Structures are given as structure tokens and as C-alpha cells.
Amino acid sequence: MKYNHKHMNKDAERWADDALNSLDGMSRATANPFLYTKIVARIEANAGGWENAARLISRPAFALASLAIFLVINIAVIVKGQQKAENELAQKLNSEQMLASEFMNTQNYQLVEIND
């Protein structure tokens, strides 16, 4: 039994060696002789359509340009928002001033009435 086990291990080692050496003296596999024609056809097919769009989108330049546009839009919105807030404040102050001056006019009118 012990001998059989040892014998089998030797066989397995020899077999593994043979398999590992089975690539010795191998030659290169050759490509299809029409490979170039097929490649050109694929390049031409890729020249239009979605593949181009996908390639464009995946470019770092596209990502940078998108980021720049995003930042410009954000800055524009913030600036416009600030301007609007300033205008509203100015309008509010203006209307308060008008109300105050109207109140003063009313007071004056009442005074005139008492004097009469």
C-alpha cells in the first residue's frame, strides 16, 4: 500500500513534468490572412455613430470641459442671486422710506386741521 502510494506520487510528478515540458519546441500560431481587412472594416464601422460619442465622452478633455461649464453656470447663478437679493433689499428700503414720508405727510395734515 505504502509502495503503491509512493509509486503513484512518482508517476504524478513525472506526468506533471511531461505536461510542463509539452510546450517545448512549439511554434507560433498564425493569424487569419484576412485579419487586416477585418480590422479596417471594424475601424470604418467605428468611425460613426455611438462609438464616437462614447469615445468623446470618455476623454479627459470632455470631462474637464463639462466641469468648467458646470462651474460657470454655478457662479452665474450665485452672482445673479446676489444681485437679485441686493435689488430686493434696495426696493424694500425704498418702499419703507416712501411709507415713512407718507406718514410724515399725514401727521402734518392732521396738525393743519387742528390749527383750523
Next chain:
Amino acid sequence: MGEQELVELLKSGDEAAFKYMVTSWQDMVYNTALGLVQNEMDAEDVAQDVFVKAWESIEGFKGESKLSTWLYRITVTKSLDFLRSKKRKKRFAYVQSLFGLNDELVVDPPDFVHPGVVSEKKQMSVALFKALNTLPEQQKAAFVLSRIEGLNHKEVSDVMGTTVPAVESLLQRAKLNLRKKLESSYRKDE
């Protein structure tokens, strides 16, 4: 034609230069892809992908390595991507079959016989290629470049973007793992 001149022509979009590049290196690219994907049709698809990618990205080639090294690098990347996507599809089909969404049987591919192996060693090489499929990606790539393409350790390290000692370690581990797999498959069959 010198390599620098060829690169300049390729960058200018010269089709004759591209044809020259394809015919010069198509067997190298195809043989490497075949060693990695172990299927002739898939290897041809990968080889096409490699040259399409090379044509589209030649602008980015800085000439820091040889053109053949650059092509080897694209081939290894494309082949490993292909194998990853194939594995994903197989897993997805299996999950679908569990839920009864896909009735198609998931069939194991037939044994791969590399056409370049000498005829009396073909049967033994089938077991080796089967064992090769179980190796981690980097070990498999190093083994294919070294044993199937016959590159020396420096050339393999240039392709894989690593050092010579790292390649030696990868090859040593690959051989050890292959031996383990082969011995255990022998014991299983006996």
C-alpha cells in the same frame, strides 16, 4: 522602415504604415491572445481589438518602449478584459438559470489544443492549458509571454510594467501552482 519613422507615419494616419504594422505583428498579437483566451475565434476578435486600439491611440505612444512591447501590453490587457467579461457573462447566465430565466445550458468549452504544439505533445499540453486557466491573471500572463511567446524575463517585465525579480517570482509561483494542479488532476484520473 525604422521604428521611429513608422510611428511618425502612423501618427499622421498613413494607412500603408498601418498595414505594415498589422502584417508585421499580427502573428505575435494573435499567438499571445490565443495563449491567454484559449479559443481561436476569441483570439482573432481580441487581435482585431488590439490593432483597432493601436490605430486609435497611436497619438499617445511616446516611444518610451518598443512598438512591439506596446502591442504586447495592449494584447495582454485586451485578453484579460475579454476573459473577465466572459466570466461575468457565464456567472450571469448561471444565476439566470437558477431562477429559470435562461433555459440554455451553460456548456464547458472543449479542450484547447494550441496549433503550434508539436503533435506528439498535444495531448499533454491539453492538461497544461487547462491548469493554466486556473492561475491568477498576472501569473498566467507572465507564463504565456515567457513560455508561449518565448520572451526573456526583461522583455516580460517591460510588457507587464514590473521588475525582472517580480517576473521571476511570478513565473516561479506559476510553475509551482501548475505542478500542483497537474499532479492533483493526475491522481483524480487514476
